[in-house]
Every structure is written in C-alpha cells, then in structure tokens.
Amino acid sequence: MTDLRQLGWDNYQKNCSPDFGGGSLGRVRRVDRGEVDVVTEMGEIRALSDSKRTSVSTAPATGDWVEIKEDPDMGFLVERVLPRYSxxxxxxxxxxxxxxxxxxxxxxxxxxxxxxxxxxxxxxxxxxxxxxxxxxxxxxxxxxxxxxxxxxxxxxxxxxxxxxxxxxxxxxxxxxxxxxxxxxxxxxxxxxxxxxxxxxxxxxxxxxxxxxxxxxxxxxxxxxxxxxxxxxxxxxxxxxxxxxTPGIRGVGLWDAEEAVDRVFSEISTEAQRCRFKDCTHTAEPECAVINAVTAGVIDQNKLARYLRLREELQEQAEKRNLQRRKPR
Missing domain, CATH: 3.40.50.300 (P-loop containing nucleotide triphosphate hydrolases)
Structure with missing residues (x-):
C-alpha cells in the first residue's frame, strides 16, 4: 500500500484544485513510448498512455498526476492527466x-x-x-x-x-x-x-x-x-x-521571452531606458544598455549571451508563424 502523500499529493492539492473523477489516482514515475509507470495506492502499475489506445488528450510526462482505469481487454489505461501547476x-x-x-x-x-x-x-x-x-x-x-x-x-x-x-x-x-x-x-x-x-x-x-x-x-x-x-x-x-533526468548538454527554449528578461533582469530593466522601444542593443543611438556596458555596469559577454537567447526565440517564433500559415 502506497501513501500518496509521500508522492506529493497534499502539496499538489495546495497548488491545484483538481476535478477528480472516478478512476484510480496515481503519479507518473517514468514515461516510455506509449506506456507509463504509475505509482498508485495499490503500488506501481504499467498503463497504456498513447492517444490511439486511450482517450487521453494530453501526453503524460514524468511527475504528472493521472486517473487510471482498468480495461478488461487492454489492462490499465491512462484516463486523464490532471492539471499541472508547473x-x-x-x-x-x-x-x-x-x-x-x-x-x-x-x-x-x-x-x-x-x-x-x-x-x-x-x-x-x-x-x-x-x-x-x-x-x-x-x-x-x-x-x-x-x-x-x-x-x-x-x-x-x-x-x-x-x-x-x-x-x-x-x-x-x-x-x-x-x-x-x-x-x-x-x-x-x-x-x-x-x-x-x-x-x-x-x-x-x-x-x-x-x-x-x-x-x-x-x-x-x-x-x-x-x-x-x-x-x-x-x-x-x-x-x-x-x-x-538524463544528461543534457543543450536544450531548446520554448516561448520563454519573458523568462529570459527575468533571468537577465539587469539588462531588461536598463533596456526600458533606451530611446527606441524596439532597440536591439547593438548599434542604436541612445541605447541605455550599450551605455551601461561602456560604463562597466553590465558585462559585455553577458549581454552577448542575452542577445543570442533573444535571437533564438525570435527565430523560433518566426518559424512557428510560417508553420501556421502553411496549408494543411
């Protein structure tokens, strides 16, 4: 018998107000292709999770809370992925x-x-x-x-x-x-x-x-x-x-412009004082960020890393827009 509180169920309820249905509750421990290992009150089970064999609309991820049902022919199935708080x-x-x-x-x-x-x-x-x-x-x-x-x-x-x-x-x-x-x-x-x-x-x-x-x-x-x-x-x-998690050398960001500005807060704060709202902080006149670099307030290498992340996200947004415009 597994106590779901040890898996963080009480903490989850503090952060979410889940509309829990009638299935068995569990937390995803590991994800494989089309199947997941789920820890439930009755112990760990293997459940099908792909959209072809289940009704689940959201692909489960490690850490998800899910509802499980048992099918007489296929065994355990993920019925629903509960809302995520992070x-x-x-x-x-x-x-x-x-x-x-x-x-x-x-x-x-x-x-x-x-x-x-x-x-x-x-x-x-x-x-x-x-x-x-x-x-x-x-x-x-x-x-x-x-x-x-x-x-x-x-x-x-x-x-x-x-x-x-x-x-x-x-x-x-x-x-x-x-x-x-x-x-x-x-x-x-x-x-x-x-x-x-x-x-x-x-x-x-x-x-x-x-x-x-x-x-x-x-x-x-x-x-x-x-x-x-x-x-x-x-x-x-x-x-x-x-x-x-497996070792990660590189990882692509996704829809993270605001997060970049918060991590590089000294740059994004200084950028609000630039003359132009669309300032690229590279060559524009009266650029507060460039002035801060010149004055030694902002590290030039850090600015270069910030600009590379911003450029990556901009290119990503442009590619997504092109994808949306392509005929299906």
Missing part, C-alpha cells in the same frame, strides 16, 4: 517547432555543475530560463566541492545572489542535508545537468542506496556517459520527491 517545457528535439513537456508538478529545479570541469555560464543561464519559465524555484548545485570551489562558480553565485546555492560532496556528505531540507516533506525537485557531473551519485546519496548506475568520465575530455537513461521519479526516504 512544468519544464522545451522545444521538442524530434519535431519541427513543437513544445515538449519534460517534467511536471515540480517545486524546485536543481541546476547541477561540477567542480572538476569548467563552469558553463551560458548553460547555467539557459537552465535558469527553463526554471523561470516553469513556475518552479531554481537552486544552483555544485557537486564534487571537495576538489575545491572554482572561481567561476563563485562568480555565478554572486551574479545570481537571489538564488539559493548549495555546494555538495558525496565524499563527506556536505550539502546533502540542505537539499533534503529543501524538499521535505513533500516537495518535488528535478535535477538538470550534463552527463558525468556526479548527478547519479548525488541521487544515490539522497536515496540512501544505489538506485542509479554511475560511470567514470573519460579522462581526456571529462565527458560523461548517460548513466540515467530516462526521466524517473523517486521518493526520498527523508521526505520529498526527486526526478532524475
């Missing part, structure tokens, strides 16, 4: 300009970096935009801090001082209690980061046992292999829920 959405890498929900009903987004490789500021900012767009709270997490704290990491923490940062080590267990306190008793944390940065080791330490396989990174380039092969929901023994 979700990480990216541009579907397999489709032409289409959104893909990676995980849902999350409270915290753990953005992972490792002390044994260069801190990728551009990737951190991109993940922060994903988190901001998801309606969840971001946490910056450094693994392998026993190797020393990189100077670039300190710069990121200072630049985003309003965001909680936690430095961890599986060698001495430092930082683990802080993460546990963030998610207990029933909040959901999703971990994002590239392969080989100690994500699986961190998961195992939080779980108190080896639930995810770990592998050594290549010595030549510090690249890691995907030891986590699918997004997977786990319940932490000390309270709270964890969603581990």
């Amino acid at each position: 979700s990480i959405v990216r541009r579907d890498p397999a489709e032409l300009e289409q959104a893909q929900v990676m995980v849902s009903n999350i409270d915290l987004v753990g953005i992972i970096s490792s002390a044994d490789r260069p801190i990728n500021i551009a990737r951190i900012e991109r993940f922060l935009v994903l988190a901001e767009n998801s309606q969840a709270e971001a946490i910056l997490i450094l693994t392998k801090q026993d190797l020393g704290i990189p100077r670039e990491w300190r710069g990121v923490v200072e630049d985003f001082s309003e965001i909680q940062s936690i430095e961890t080590s599986v060698i001495d267990g430092s930082g683990i209690a802080k993460i546990q306190n963030c998610i207990a008793p029933d909040r959901t944390l999703v971990l994002l980061g590239e392969s080989g940065i100690g994500k699986s080791s961190l998961v195992n330490l939080l779980m108190g046992e080896e639930v995810q396989q770990t592998s050594e990174v290549r010595l030549g380039d510090k690249k890691g292999r995907h030891t986590t092969v699918a997004r997977e929901l786990l319940t932490i023994p000390t309270g709270g829920i964890l969603i581990d």
